[in-house]
């Protein structure tokens with residue numbers, strides 16, 4: 001797992017001189033370097049899953065690196081378009097596409113959709129007919145595995161994401177003259193760090209997908225494998241090797257005999273570029289446990305409560321004090337507000353700051369910011385030696401009515 005680099009540590013240390021509230025900090029130089037390495041290949045077309053982090057400067061960095069954009073709501077679409085990105089570079093995924101949302105997306109120029117139900121197909125056809133346009137459609141497939149393996153995207157659980165092959169098999173594509181069924185979409189496992197396991201899951205998908213495409217008389221030109229590439233959150237984990245992923249994808253592309261493979265990456269694209277910087281309120285001993293109470297918790301960074309997986313944490317200041325094991329807690333009145341157990345220098349006081357890393361994806365916008373009326377965290381970027389506040393903090397006086 002990458003440690004806090006010296007320039008980032010210096011920039012954050014400078015910032016905290018004038019800060020009292022938690023904030024997010026994104027290293028855009030590191031992000032750009034990482035993304036260009038991902039796009040320097042011809043195996044897979046990459047979209048950015050905006051849900052991972054919709055901050056304007058993050059979207060702009062993805063744009064500069066050659067990604068197109070996967071949006072799951074009207075808000076995400078508006079945010080992408082506001083960065084000057086053309087709607088023909090937008091893909092719309094998500095199980096809740098109302099007629100109203102479809103109409104809005106077409107009015108704004110979006111023409112590529114992942115359809116997740118028979119209704120969505122019919123509603124996309126109706127809207128496309130009204131607009132006298134042709135849409136590119138991928139059908140989202142949900143397969144079942146015997147493994148009984150779960151994760152937030154479902155794994156083997158039954159979810160609302162797409163439909164089973166049996167349900168899709170009733171679709172008669174010739175009835176939809178405004179829809180060009182270019183391919184299939186499948187995505188059921190998130191945060192995978194095992195490249196072999198991922199390759200094996202993809203491998204098992206080919207047969208049922210190709211069979212369904214034949215059954216529906218779809219000329220399978222595109223296969224979209226979603227996201228799911230993980231990043232390490234614990235010291236015992238190691239990063240996934242992109243070149244190994246590319247080798248697997250190349251094989252899948254050949255075996256499925258498609259012109260294009262697509263993925264829409266969230267976590268793997270932006271997760272490693274972000275930090276959540278959090279002031280210590282106090283250290284206390286409770287029964288036999290060392291507790292650190294922090295100014296921000298799951299109101300700013302919810303993920304540990306959802307996954308029970310902590311973000312890596314370190315003390316911002318250098319210290320030679322003997323390390324102790326601490327449990328880290330936020331300010332909310334719930335035991336769920338727990339940011340993990342960490343080994344940190346023992347001399348931490350209320351003057352200190354804790355820096356959580358790997359926070360670039362599924363950070364602030366995945367959280368529960370209004371509970372207990374705390375200030376919403378600001379977001380800073382760091383690029384070519386400059387720190388910039390992209391979004392200032394929002395106090396409760398400014399959001400409560």
Ligand SMILES: Cc1ncc(COP(=O)(O)O)c(C=O)c1O
Pocket residue numbers: 049051052070093094153187190191226227228229264265266267268361
């Ligand atoms: C349809 C779809 N594609 C891509 C992603 C991004 O996944 P990840 O962050 O694992 O790359 C998501 C995340 O929920 C998703 O729902």
